[in-house]
Amino acid sequence: MDKAFAARRRRDLMVAAGLVIIAALLPLFVRNVYIQNIMVLTLMYTALSQSWNILSGYCGQISLGHSLYFGLGAYTTALLFTKLGVLPWFGMLGGGIVSALIAMALGYPCFRLRGHYFVIATIVIAETTLLLFQNWEFAGAALGIDIPIRRDSWLTFQFARSKLPYFYFALALAAVAWFVTWWLEDSRWGYWWRAVKDNPDAAESLGVVVFNSKMGAAAVSAFLVAVGGSFYAQFVSYIDPDSVMGFQFSLLMALPAVLGGIGTLWGPMLGAVILIPLTELTRSYVGGSGRGVDLIVYGTLIVLISLVRPQGLVGLFAPRRKVAAP
Amino acid sequence: MTVLLETSGVTQRFAGLVANSDVSIAVSRGEIVGLIGPNGAGKSTLFNLIAGVMPPTQGAVVFDGEDVTRLPAAERCHRGIGRTFQVVKSFETMTVIDNVIVGALVRSNGMREARRKAHEVLEFCGLDARAEVPAGELVPSEKRRLEVARALATGPKLLLLDEVLTGLTPVEAQTGVELVRRVRETGVTVLMVEHVMEIVMPLVDRAIVLDLGKVLAEGRPAEVVRDPKVISAYLGDRHAVGA
Amino acid sequence: MTAETIIQSLASGLLMGLLYGLIAAGLALIFGLMDVVNFAHGEFLMIAMYATFFLFAFFALDPLLAAPLVAASLFVLGAMVYLLVVRFAMRAKANAGMVQIFSTFGLAIVMRGLAQYFFTPDYRSVTHSWLGGKTVSVAGVFLPEPQLVGALVSIAAFAALYFFIHRTDFGRALEATREDAGAVALVGIDKNRVFALGWGLGAALVGLAGAIMATFFYIYPDVGASFALIAYVTVALGGFGSVFGAFAGGIIVGLVEAATALALPPSLKSIGIYAVYLLVVFIRPRGLFGSI
Numbered sequence: 001m002d003k004a005f006a007a008r009r010r011r012d013l014m015v016a017a018g019l020v021i022i023a024a025l026l027p028l029f030v031r032n033v034y035i036q037n038i039m040v041l042t043l044m045y046t047a048l049s050q051s052w053n054i055l056s057g058y059c060g061q062i063s064l065g066h067s068l069y070f071g072l073g074a075y076t077t078a079l080l081f082t083k084l085g086v087l088p089w090f091g092m093l094g095g096g097i098v099s100a101l102i103a104m105a106l107g108y109p110c111f112r113l114r115g116h117y118f119v120i121a122t123i124v125i126a127e128t129t130l131l132l133f134q135n136w137e138f139a140g141a142a143l144g145i146d147i148p149i150r151r152d153s154w155l156t157f158q159f160a161r162s163k164l165p166y167f168y169f170a171l172a173l174a175a176v177a178w179f180v181t182w183w184l185e186d187s188r189w190g191y192w193w194r195a196v197k198d199n200p201d202a203a204e205s206l207g208v209v210v211f212n213s214k215m216g217a218a219a220v221s222a223f224l225v226a227v228g229g230s231f232y233a234q235f236v237s238y239i240d241p242d243s244v245m246g247f248q249f250s251l252l253m254a255l256p257a258v259l260g261g262i263g264t265l266w267g268p269m270l271g272a273v274i275l276i277p278l279t280e281l282t283r284s285y286v287g288g289s290g291r292g293v294d295l296i297v298y299g300t301l302i303v304l305i306s307l308v309r310p311q312g313l314v315g316l317f318a319p320r321r322k323v324a325a326p
Numbered sequence: 327m328t329v330l331l332e333t334s335g336v337t338q339r340f341a342g343l344v345a346n347s348d349v350s351i352a353v354s355r356g357e358i359v360g361l362i363g364p365n366g367a368g369k370s371t372l373f374n375l376i377a378g379v380m381p382p383t384q385g386a387v388v389f390d391g392e393d394v395t396r397l398p399a400a401e402r403c404h405r406g407i408g409r410t411f412q413v414v415k416s417f418e419t420m421t422v423i424d425n426v427i428v429g430a431l432v433r434s435n436g437m438r439e440a441r442r443k444a445h446e447v448l449e450f451c452g453l454d455a456r457a458e459v460p461a462g463e464l465v466p467s468e469k470r471r472l473e474v475a476r477a478l479a480t481g482p483k484l485l486l487l488d489e490v491l492t493g494l495t496p497v498e499a500q501t502g503v504e505l506v507r508r509v510r511e512t513g514v515t516v517l518m519v520e521h522v523m524e525i526v527m528p529l530v531d532r533a534i535v536l537d538l539g540k541v542l543a544e545g546r547p548a549e550v551v552r553d554p555k556v557i558s559a560y561l562g563d564r565h566a567v568g569a
Numbered sequence: 570m571t572a573e574t575i576i577q578s579l580a581s582g583l584l585m586g587l588l589y590g591l592i593a594a595g596l597a598l599i600f601g602l603m604d605v606v607n608f609a610h611g612e613f614l615m616i617a618m619y620a621t622f623f624l625f626a627f628f629a630l631d632p633l634l635a636a637p638l639v640a641a642s643l644f645v646l647g648a649m650v651y652l653l654v655v656r657f658a659m660r661a662k663a664n665a666g667m668v669q670i671f672s673t674f675g676l677a678i679v680m681r682g683l684a685q686y687f688f689t690p691d692y693r694s695v696t697h698s699w700l701g702g703k704t705v706s707v708a709g710v711f712l713p714e715p716q717l718v719g720a721l722v723s724i725a726a727f728a729a730l731y732f733f734i735h736r737t738d739f740g741r742a743l744e745a746t747r748e749d750a751g752a753v754a755l756v757g758i759d760k761n762r763v764f765a766l767g768w769g770l771g772a773a774l775v776g777l778a779g780a781i782m783a784t785f786f787y788i789y790p791d792v793g794a795s796f797a798l799i800a801y802v803t804v805a806l807g808g809f810g811s812v813f814g815a816f817a818g819g820i821i822v823g824l825v826e827a828a829t830a831l832a833l834p835p836s837l838k839s840i841g842i843y844a845v846y847l848l849v850v851f852i853r854p855r856g857l858f859g860s861i
Contacts, residue, residue, distance in 0.1 A: 064670075113854050117855070132837075132840075188437075194424070199418075203428065205411070206476060206477070258667060258671050292686040296679055297682075299675045299679035302672075302675030303654060305671075306675060307657045307668075307672060310663045
């Protein structure tokens, strides 16, 4: 039944597997630590944007407060490790669960809000949490937490000498986020989410419980973003409220998906592969930090994509579908 | 014939305005019932009360032997009430087949089954050639058929059709009429709102006429159209526009 | 804490609130007109503050005298943003909601980047002006002059706006377009012209606020961000799109901020505003004065 559809799904999976293999081999050729760092960040933002895309792209609830879950992931891992000696692997899981629960608790009142009221509520909630963390003495307040480096080990997920373990973990994270999206896309949830995005009233009339669908999307999205935050905490080994919960993360999670194609399977990855190296390279070669050239570059990209190609760049790479009469 | 749907004393007020007042109607299994009446008669409100968009101010809705008055729309769909919208509400960015799959999920175990059902329904409605087209690209008459297909895919016992035949060309309307007949043949009960009597009268077994929020007349189409109360309600309406 | 301290802070809160209302007025005007949230609103404020600063630095023009000039330039900027960006963003067929948010958001990022590039990230200030650093005492309460004048300008601006919307042809066209953009096209009103003028007017209002703000606030590329969030909260409290709701919303925000600052450490002073926003929209999902 419907062979074309099954073939398309299989092809997506094979392309993804191929890309993971190619990416896994890249470090053999790229020895430059600076470039390796950009590669880690690109993979991390691929994963984050892929996760953001589940709630905001597929389900259509545009969140500009996802830095909250990123920060919660980072803080849960760092606090559990420094205060209780819990290994980061469990911290990662804990951070993900905490974030998913908080996302649902917040979703309870927020998902009644429509349009701009929702978007602004997400920003306000993230900013409020940021302020609270800046004043929370136990968690180091504005000074943050220094994660003590013991020795290079997979057990504590710390590597002072090499970027490669981080690279492979980020690759795995991006692959998992992609795979979860791929899997959900052709599940009940995937169809419910897109229906809710396009027309909640019609969805409700077809037996979709709109509120529950949004809650599911929020939980999955927050969980994956928090795992990304845990990873980031280990990667930079020092966190403070602004550096893991600042508004810039909410934006940097959203922009790759917007650029590549919001609500699409490949959009976030494509967007991240273009955007992150571009900003990092302009920052170091053209502007020097603080000169704002990176902002000008990606701001312009976002305006152009919004105006000229709102469905994102991803369609340019897709095989041509027979164009139907309008 | 047993009763499938019954409303008893349903009243709906909106900020002082009474849209439905003490409406009691019954629909039996296997019937095609037309709900007609001039503009502003309260047809759409009654429809929304039956579909569960909001609970009525007073009265009860009983479906398949159970009181569903306070149940939300999604739950009523699971119980077997499918509906279309007067102003079509397609999932514009999703393909036609994906639109129908959303409905088919209600009574499917797994995606394979939902997809298979959706294809069957599309074929039944004559939309299978357009399966892979985004719903936003359909022409208006196709969008109406998609509304019906989506609702049918939920496997309803009762199908509520809200002006699905209005605004179609005579040929398209005839295809629509055929489709409704075939739907009934599969065992689905149909309650349809139409504003224009000529289209529905030959199709329905029974007609219920609403006027000013109340049931004005009820019976076989041939009797209803001769009812003086109905004629004056419609004439009043039509002459106000046409004279 | 004495009664004087409380009265003193609430009085400054009220003044600041009136200024917040003025900042938010343009946002509410544009939203009411065409259902678009301008996510670059804070950057309009930032540009207005820099314009005031440079007029002061190069021509020794006092911010009070510069205000009309700044408002006029912001009018042009606002109209241009509509004509060059927003007009096209409104045509989007795919992902309309996303396009609306990210077209102006992208613009905000570009404007911030340009400010960093050309003006550097350094903090600037208008070092001396007629108002800066002075206070007046009213019945024992000390009021800072910049905020006092700002509040008066805000009240005057809202009065003028009221007159403008209800008494002039353009104002009526604005109201008519906001109620039914389709119908006005039939009576020969050019929708694009009304929208462009609406954006101009909205930006001019925030320009006015920026000129006053420059007398008592540091000026830097990111200055708009914090005020933008306050402006969104103000507008949402007032019920999106109601210009005079923004006036009331501004006063509430100013008072809540002052009250929070009395009760909590200064670093937490915005918490009160955010809490009030969440409380209000959770109870009334369309804002305090918004129609349901």
